[in-house]
Amino acid sequence: MDIGNGPEGSATGGIAADRLRSIIERVERLEEERKALGSDIRDIFAEAKSAGFDVKVVKQIIKLRKQEPAEVEEQETLLDIYRRALGM
Structure with a gap:
């Protein structure tokens, strides 16, 4: 070569x-x-x-802003379902 x-x-x-x-x-x-x-x-x-400001939360917001809105909504829905299943 x-x-x-x-x-x-x-x-x-x-x-x-x-x-x-x-x-x-x-x-x-x-x-x-x-x-x-x-x-x-x-x-x-x-x-x-x-x-x-809580830096950990700021980093989470930055991560969420990179995602598609439908993806964020799906994650939030699942999080809510899991919380309710655990009585939270």
């Missing part, structure tokens, strides 16, 4: 080194961005907590 010496850069052992380096560096940059975003999200949850 020799890629050759085309626009992808010099090939070593069948690997286009410039292309490989580019792919690795792009993934590394995205991982750094993800790390920064995770830190930003933690900061926002800390802000919510300091404002008196």
Whole structure:
């Protein structure tokens, strides 16, 4: 599988080194961005907590907002049925 010496850069052992380096560096940059975003999200949850919001509930709301309304309704119906079955 020799890629050759085309626009992808010099090939070593069948690997286009410039292309490989580019792919690795792009993934590394995205991982750094993800790390920064995770830190930003933690900061926002800390802000919510300091404002008196229950972070666990806020996370549940975020999860629900990602779902389809029919899916949420079905889960809530089942939750209600299960609660009643347990006398809650």
